[in-house]
Amino acid sequence: MGFINLSDKNPFAYLDQPEFQTQYKQGIDKGYDYLIFCEGMHCSSCVHLIEKLTEYCPGVSEARVNFGQSTVAVTLAPEGSLAKVAQAISELGYTPRLIGSADNIQDKYTQENRTFLKRIAVAGFCAGNIMLFTIPIYAGLSGVWEKAFNAVGLLLFLPVLMYSAQPFYHGTLNALKFRTMNVDLPITIAMLSGFSLSTWNFINGKGDIYYDSTASFLFLILSARYLLKRVQQNYLAPARMETYFKDQIYECMNNDTSRLIPWNLIRPDDIIRIRSGQTLPTDCELLGESATVDSSLFNGESVPQVYSQGMQLLGGTKLLSSPVLMQAKVSFEKSKIGQLFQDLDQKSYQKSHFVGLTERLAQHLIIGVFSLAAVFAIGYSFVDLTVALQRALALIVIACPCALAFGSPLTLGLALKKAQKQGILIKSSNVFEKVLEIKNVFFDKTGTLTTGNLSLTQSVPADLSADLKSIILGLESSSQHPIAFAIRQAWADTTPSSRITDLHEIVGYGVKGQIHGDQYKISTANALDEKSQMAIQVQKNGMTVCHIFFEDRLREEAPAVVKRLHAKGIQTFLLSGDTNDRTKEVAQKCFIPNENALGEMSPQEKFEFIKTHDQTCMIGDGANDSLSLKNASVGIAVKGSVDLSLQYADVYFTRGGLNPLLDLFALAERTRKVLTRTLSVSLIYNLLGGAAALLGFIDPMMAAILMPISSALIVLTSLWGMR
Structure with a gap:
């Protein structure tokens, strides 16, 4: 393993000053301390290298890389230094840019893209002009003009060598320093070999000169990487808020x-x-x-x-x-909402099992490809050294595992955005894998199997005066309680009274106010109507003037959703704090087995019951059922404040009803199919391309042209599968 020399002369020393640490420190609920954009990250080898910060840089407790966003989430130990982390990333060959809570990562993409495009533009300009001066030589030009045109080719190649190829040098140095494998190493060797051989032949006036083909090779490789980077930014960047307000x-x-x-x-x-x-x-x-x-x-x-x-x-x-x-x-x-979406995007650093699998597979693939290329080059060198090196290089270029490591985060990123469009907010992509393993689903009753929206059913006396309705509306005019919304909905044609003074609301108790010295109060009734779940009483100067009753109806789709779960072989349960009779009545209407309907349960009792089962999913209120939601395999909140719910639940339904549950199962199944398909396409492409390279059907130049096709295939496969 390599070693990073973190010198005392650290150009990032200012980051350890309190004002800068405060500026870039992430919230406590993020799960990490600092978020750093790593300019120059382009393949799975980069991910593997940066995640070893815990080994290279003392004081780093955890480093989680999000390849899709080119960022690393860093958690520091108490003795850790942010300045040394930035210095270590710089020593690894990447440009670290700290991201604050109010920063837009799109600005970082813009800076990186400008640098990338400059390198491509220089390589393209030089390669094109070198070709113009090489064509006459291929046509038979000789003598002084041949030497002059080759000299121009040498001068034009120098900007490619000194500027455009810099990313490959960084990758090569990392490979040598940390004894790892990456595709930059053979590309750098091929480029320097082509330049050295061409320059030697130019000086000696004999042999072939490869400035045109080497410059074109570099231009194509850079273009392919830029294509992959742009797709990565467009489809994997944190854009939930942009799509919501598009x-x-x-x-x-x-x-x-x-x-x-x-x-x-x-x-x-x-x-x-x-x-x-x-x-x-x-x-x-x-x-x-x-x-x-x-x-x-x-x-x-x-x-x-x-x-x-x-x-x-x-x-x-x-x-x-x-x-x-x-x-x-x-x-x-x-x-x-802004803080919510930012929080959701940062929680994407919880790496999916499938993403981890493909990253490990990509590492094994690149080691296997290098080993095969080395063995072939050594063995075939006894036949023809030049051909052996060309075929080995073509194998390494065309079998680059970048697309393999890119396919899984791309598919999962598309799945998260598709879920959002369907009214499903998902905290992290590993939810899709957990959903497919669920065997037991536990429902809360109120607000889950029932609508959770109270509706006014009756009043006693039945006919309330317009003046009393106006007073009640005035008392409830600013309340956020479900009862207040139900009253405003039922009496939408009545104007709230503006005569109320000294208006007060006591959360969980009721509201009160005065009109010309008379004290009015609305509070929960002592006795509930048998057919209703809630009743309130309106009092004037301590005397009850009326009762108003509300009910909570069963969701129309609830029975069908439960039946669909049973068809998947999933057991269903109803856990409620309501009476046993009402709980079993709702369970019967929803086809939940009578023995699985448990009423009069406290939040702690629900939690203890769920713990006795494996592969569980809890669906309930984000506030009242937080303990059960947090400890189930998958917690789904269908009601309650979304930001509070997502502190405990893995999923939040922004679309009313239970149909999003079936959509979540369907999306998880589709995501698994697309992940399997992209992995298969990538492996088959690399296998066929590698075989063609070794057999001599593909040379390094053609491999550089074909390499982006594998990335395009992965992109198209993911887009088509998640359409």
């Missing part, structure tokens, strides 16, 4: 002027006009009288909810009613 334009109405701006340029205190069907771009305050919105993304509610003037709405909710004015309270980056 092409959204908003009307900003500051200073009595109106202008259209994109979603990501909205700033705090901006007054924006939201049209029906538009999604709020950040957390806002409602300036209009009322608004009906779809807030399923943040609370799992599939039924539209009515908000009143002055209430706070979260970014990501969708306006369903007529256009209204809203005032942005924070920028997108500081909004709840």
Whole structure:
């Protein structure tokens, strides 16, 4: 194993200053301390090398590489130094760029792409012009002009040698320093050999000169890598938020002027006009009288909810009613949805088992290819040394395992984005593998098998006066409780009273206020109606004036979903805190076996029961069932605050109902098929290409042309499979 000399003269020493550590320190909930973009990462060998930071750099507890995003998530021990980590990455041959919580990784991609394109442009310009001066020589030019044209070829090759080929030198030095295998080593050897042999022949005035073919070879290899890098950035970059707000334009109405701006340029205190069907771009305050919105993304509610003037709405909710004015309270980056998507993207560093498998396979493949090429070169050298070296190089180039290691993260990245479009937020890609192993599914009742959306069923007395309804609406005008939404939904044609003063809401108890000295209070009723799950009482000066009853209906699709699970051989259970009678009644309607329906269970009892089973999935409320969600093999939250739910659950359904559960199973099965297919395509391509190279049907130049085709095949296979 190699050794990194971390000298005292560290150009990154400033990173150990407190202000810089604070700037780049990630949140406690991220699971790591710092996120570093590694410019120059291009293959599985890079991943393997960078993840050995724990061995090369003292003080690093963990280093997890995300090949798709060219980043490494670093966890430091108490004695660890961020400056030494950056220095170690630089010594490994990559350019480290620290990423803060508010930084956009797309900016890092732009910087890297510019450098990459400059190298390609120089190589392409020089290769093209060398060919122009070489064609006359191939046509028979000789004498002084031949030497002059070869001299021009030498001068034009120098920029390729000194500038464009630098990434290959870094990779070669790493291979030699750390005794690893990577494809840069033979490419560098081939390039330097071609240059040295050509220059020797040029000086001595005899033999062949290969400036044109060597420069073209480098140009093609660089172009292939850039193609792979662009696909990687387009499909594996953290773009959940961009896809969620794709092409959204908003009307900003500051200073009595109106202008259209994109979603990501909205700033705090901006007054924006939201049209029906538009999604709020950040957390806002409602300036209009009322608004009906779809807030399923943040609370799992599939039924539209009515908000009143002055209430706070979260970014990501969708306006369903007529256009209204809203005032942005924070920028997108500081909004709840912005922080949510950033958190989800960073949790993608939990490496999938299949990704780890393909990375290990890629390492074994590159060692096998190098060994075979070396054996063939030595053996065939007794027949023809030049042919032996050409075929060995062609084998190494065409059998490059970059596409193999790229296929799995690409497919899983596409699967995560497809899940988002289907209303399924997934914390990490390893969920797909766990879903396919599930044997037992545990349902919560309220909000899971039932809608969780209360509806007003009756009142006592049956006919309430318009004035009393107005007072009740006024008391509940700013409440976020499900009862308040149910009342506003049922009495949408009634105007809330504006006469209420001293309005107070006590969470979990009720609301109270005064009208002209009379004290009004709304609280939970002492006795529940047998047919309803909840009742409230309205009191005036301590005297009850009415009772209002609500019910929670069974989801229409619940029985069909349970039957589909049974068809897959999965056992189903119903665990509820409700009474045993109501629990078994719901279980019977959903075809859950009577012995598997358990009521009057506390969160701790649910957790203890789930622990007695293997390969489990818990589906419930993100708040009330957090303990069970966290400890099940796969935890799925269908209700509750999305950010809190995803602290404990692996999956959150932003689409109402249970149908997303079947979509999740179907997507997991499709993902496995595509992963298997891409792996098979890559291995078959490398096998056939390698055999053709050894048999002499493919030379190094043709291998450089064919190499990107393997990457294109992987991309097309993944895109077609996840379409």
